[in-house]
Amino acid sequence: MERTTKQRTAIQQCIADAGRPLSPQELLEHAQGVVPGIGMATIYRNLKAMLEAGDITAVSLPGGCDRYELAGHGHHHHFHCRSCDRVYEVHACPGDMQKLTPEGFLLESHELTLYGVCSHCR
Numbered sequence: 001m002e003r004t005t006k007q008r009t010a011i012q013q014c015i016a017d018a019g020r021p022l023s024p025q026e027l028l029e030h031a032q033g034v035v036p037g038i039g040m041a042t043i044y045r046n047l048k049a050m051l052e053a054g055d056i057t058a059v060s061l062p063g064g065c066d067r068y069e070l071a072g073h074g075h076h077h078h079f080h081c082r083s084c085d086r087v088y089e090v091h092a093c094p095g096d097m098q099k100l101t102p103e104g105f106l107l108e109s110h111e112l113t114l115y116g117v118c119s120h121c122r
Helices: 006-018 024-032 040-053
Strands: 056-059 067-070 077-081 087-090 113-116
Touching: 006 024, 006 040, 006 067, 024 040, 040 056, 040 067
Parallel strands: 077 113
Antiparallel strands: 056 067, 077 087
């Protein structure tokens, strides 16, 4: 069992406070306000441990770095702002995607990412 450190607590709190998936760089910037001197290596080491423990999940976007959010949000999708590069959670789903699957195929899951400009950038 991993011990809880002030760095890990700060990272988890930053993700919770943001209410959206954060990149490692965003985490570093936020966590430095709580734990001065925290470095990128510490961010990555803790992200790895938190992923392995199931505390967080990775949000993978094509052509970009992973973002991280707290685990347990249930099924949801994401919106990626092309202006500020932030990712937001979208708690809606268009529904049954099986009808889009080729005949004879069995759909097991899906991911949907919307792209555009967030309200702040707009």
